Amino acid sequence: MGSGASATLYADGRFQITQNGQVLLGTAAGQPLFSRALDPNDPQGFHDPKKLTNDTFTQVVDSAIAMDSPSPGVLHLVTTADQAPTVLVSLALASDAGFYAGLGERYDHVNARGLIIGMQLEVDGNVESGTTDRHVPVPWIVSSQGYGVFVKSRQAGAWDVASSDPTVVRSTFEGLSMDVTIVVDPDPLADIATLTQLTGLARKTPGWALAPMMWRHADSQAQVLGDLAMIRSLHIPTSTFWIDDGWQVALNTLDFNGTKYTDPKVFAQTMTAMGFELFGWNSPYLEDPASSGSQDEAQMLYPTAAAKHYFVEVQDGSPFAAPGADASVGFGMIDFTSSAATAFWSGRAAVPVGLGMNGFKLDYGEDMVPDLLGARLNLKLSDGESERTARNYPLGYHGAYRDALAKTSDGGVLIVRASTYGGAAVADIVWPGDLDNGFQHYGDPGPSGTMLVGGLPASIVAGQTLAASGFPLYGADTGGYRGGAPTKEALLRWAEHTALSMVMQLGPGENKYPWNYDADTVTVYTALANLHQKLVPYLTSLLAAAEAHGTPTIRSLPLAYPTDTGAATAADDEYMLGPALLVAPVVTEGATSRQVHLPPGKWFGWWDGSMTSGPASITASAPIGQPPLYVAAGSLLPTLPAGIDTLVPATTAGTVSLDAMKGLDEASGWVSGPATAGFLDGSKLSITDGPSGVEVVWAPTGAGHVLTLTLNLQARTGKTAPLATVTSVSGAAPTSVASAALAQSATGAAFYLHGDTAVIRLEGASDVRVE
Numbered sequence: 001m002g003s004g005a006s007a008t009l010y011a012d013g014r015f016q017i018t019q020n021g022q023v024l025l026g027t028a029a030g031q032p033l034f035s036r037a038l039d040p041n042d043p044q045g046f047h048d049p050k051k052l053t054n055d056t057f058t059q060v061v062d063s064a065i066a067m068d069s070p071s072p073g074v075l076h077l078v079t080t081a082d083q084a085p086t087v088l089v090s091l092a093l094a095s096d097a098g099f100y101a102g103l104g105e106r107y108d109h110v111n112a113r114g115l116i117i118g119m120q121l122e123v124d125g126n127v128e129s130g131t132t133d134r135h136v137p138v139p140w141i142v143s144s145q146g147y148g149v150f151v152k153s154r155q156a157g158a159w160d161v162a163s164s165d166p167t168v169v170r171s172t173f174e175g176l177s178m179d180v181t182i183v184v185d186p187d188p189l190a191d192i193a194t195l196t197q198l199t200g201l202a203r204k205t206p207g208w209a210l211a212p213m214m215w216r217h218a219d220s221q222a223q224v225l226g227d228l229a230m231i232r233s234l235h236i237p238t239s240t241f242w243i244d245d246g247w248q249v250a251l252n253t254l255d256f257n258g259t260k261y262t263d264p265k266v267f268a269q270t271m272t273a274m275g276f277e278l279f280g281w282n283s284p285y286l287e288d289p290a291s292s293g294s295q296d297e298a299q300m301l302y303p304t305a306a307a308k309h310y311f312v313e314v315q316d317g318s319p320f321a322a323p324g325a326d327a328s329v330g331f332g333m334i335d336f337t338s339s340a341a342t343a344f345w346s347g348r349a350a351v352p353v354g355l356g357m358n359g360f361k362l363d364y365g366e367d368m369v370p371d372l373l374g375a376r377l378n379l380k381l382s383d384g385e386s387e388r389t390a391r392n393y394p395l396g397y398h399g400a401y402r403d404a405l406a407k408t409s410d411g412g413v414l415i416v417r418a419s420t421y422g423g424a425a426v427a428d429i430v431w432p433g434d435l436d437n438g439f440q441h442y443g444d445p446g447p448s449g450t451m452l453v454g455g456l457p458a459s460i461v462a463g464q465t466l467a468a469s470g471f472p473l474y475g476a477d478t479g480g481y482r483g484g485a486p487t488k489e490a491l492l493r494w495a496e497h498t499a500l501s502m503v504m505q506l507g508p509g510e511n512k513y514p515w516n517y518d519a520d521t522v523t524v525y526t527a528l529a530n531l532h533q534k535l536v537p538y539l540t541s542l543l544a545a546a547e548a549h550g551t552p553t554i555r556s557l558p559l560a561y562p563t564d565t566g567a568a569t570a571a572d573d574e575y576m577l578g579p580a581l582l583v584a585p586v587v588t589e590g591a592t593s594r595q596v597h598l599p600p601g602k603w604f605g606w607w608d609g610s611m612t613s614g615p616a617s618i619t620a621s622a623p624i625g626q627p628p629l630y631v632a633a634g635s636l637l638p639t640l641p642a643g644i645d646t647l648v649p650a651t652t653a654g655t656v657s658l659d660a661m662k663g664l665d666e667a668s669g670w671v672s673g674p675a676t677a678g679f680l681d682g683s684k685l686s687i688t689d690g691p692s693g694v695e696v697v698w699a700p701t702g703a704g705h706v707l708t709l710t711l712n713l714q715a716r717t718g719k720t721a722p723l724a725t726v727t728s729v730s731g732a733a734p735t736s737v738a739s740a741a742l743a744q745s746a747t748g749a750a751f752y753l754h755g756d757t758a759v760i761r762l763e764g765a766s767d768v769r770v771e
Helices: 188-199 221-234 264-273 298-307 339-355 393-405 456-467 488-499 519-534 536-549 740-745
Strands: 005-009 015-019 022-026 034-038 058-061 065-071 074-079 086-094 100-102 116-118 140-143 147-151 157-161 168-174 179-184 213-216 240-243 277-282 285-287 331-333 357-362 413-416 575-577 581-583 593-605 611-621 629-632 636-639 664-670 675-678 684-690 693-699 706-712 726-730 750-754 757-763 766-770
Touching: 005 065, 015 179, 022 086, 022 179, 086 147, 100 456, 140 188, 147 168, 147 188, 179 188, 188 536, 213 221, 221 240, 221 264, 240 357, 264 277, 264 339, 277 413, 285 298, 298 331, 298 339, 339 357, 339 393, 357 393, 393 413, 456 488, 456 575, 488 519, 519 536, 536 636, 536 675, 581 593, 636 675, 636 684, 684 706, 693 706, 693 757, 706 740, 740 750, 740 757, 750 766, 757 766
Parallel strands: 213 240, 240 277, 277 357, 357 413, 664 706
Antiparallel strands: 005 015, 015 022, 034 058, 034 086, 065 074, 074 179, 086 168, 100 140, 116 157, 140 147, 147 179, 157 168, 285 331, 575 581, 581 629, 593 611, 593 629, 636 664, 675 684, 684 693, 693 766, 706 757, 726 766, 750 757
């Protein structure tokens, strides 16, 4: 395998990977690497992969396994496929002391240990949603011990992570064979990056998608424009607004309802002038007018599509009645394996795009379940696939809208609910569906004895599991959805989390707009939205690394600090936002403080600048609006100045766009060794920390650029004498001023020194030294 690792497959089925002479991964005692279950009586029936130990199946050990190492640190294994009665194939590995992450979107715990996790959506009446909520299953697992395991399969599967047997991690899938890739790197984040590279890197998403968003259920053109005017009058930074269900003539006809939107083109142009990108909600269904009695012209798309076999069908050739949107109404589900059906749907989506829509929120798409209460659905698709192997249905669904957006200047943005591995190459942002509206955990008791999907704590878990599964952008509804309007406290605690994540979006606005509460809510929410927008240059750098290399944007503490023995206990409600920021959202109702685990190293409080050395467990103050937030020593964050309403161009008077602030750059550094940062326009900043002082090199992309840099120098590794001055190495010599405010507002190069803090203003390319 290279990279200090070697793999051995023994004749008796045992398997072992060693790294630098130490056993890293292998089979458990008495367990073969692969085994298969046979059922000659019903080889085509559904066999639940979560129940491999069912005694009705004969267990057969695989003896013929192909093994190769296509690149250093990567091992590829494939079993034979010559036994027709095979219904399930299983991979068994010894469990270890590692923290197990990945497996796609999950709400229960970041650590999968002790869980059995299905790799498909399943009907489950015990959950308030009626399903297992596996909207984005990804069949790979990453261990903090330094390896990842990926099973390449679109069929029904499950991972039993040391649950049935605490000594075994077992992966089981339907099919005649199994295709497995194992990656080895001491850094778990590098294992995630390699797996993402193998399955499909994220597409390049427009930068404005990282700015705060809002949405509402569509009502009327006048009402939406009134909401947008309120957002701008309150200067709540927002660059995207989407209209949810109800904007179309009928379900997914993809044309504006003329009674609600009297002039869609003018409506879109007005939004553009105000600095808003317009999105619309959609799903992959057409309503059967025969089921509702309606003969609306737009709804007559259904018989046209049915006649041309554009729908997923059952075996007799009639359209499959998809249950996703409303079980009381008949819906046809577009078959995106058909090029003609895809072109038909893309053509429909191109209509609102041509009017100015630059993105879609795509709901549903996970209806292609492999079974319904143990029985096959017996579906057929144009390319010959069935529900057994069509786990990639969402990718075709999203691809049709991607085609419609292809002619826009930046390719637009897709927010999606369902996906699987490789999906980030097509879609942009994962939205988790309808979470609860408060502090509920996944599995909490709900109405009529059902389990709750979960609220804020569940969303924090999902963002981490998706990031560990190759999806860099995740954004839940701030304040949740189920249960109606959240309390003021729940709304703002949610906003603290989403402000300190990759995607901050709030909706439905009609019951969650901050101004629906009180002036204090507006103030706090606006400040948090400004904090999120301030961090956009940093978030952009994280996204760029994910797009280029597969590096996760959100990092669970045990993956970012695999040798930190205390990290695992904090994983469910703390996370790293990139390498610099440790976020500890408040997830307990009524709490004004919380315990925070700090990994090894020096950490600075965002709000007060205090320094704490880790590893440590501390009690952090957490007033609403100031969640526990810490910065790792050595970090250098590029940021945006305050006062920007939108990141996209705007022409409406009183709206401040990013373009209007062009050339005004800001950054903050917590100096400890060398650091570099890049800005949205390509400008570069570097810091060198040495015995002669801290040298700052500012290389803007154009003339007239101004940088305001704030440095915390408590942890600098160079000279420790009190700071005295800032001298010029090249460029204009800064002048000393009496306050930080003067340094920020001065004309020309200036600096302010106070204790271990330096505020420096530079104009044009400069090289200065703090000493």
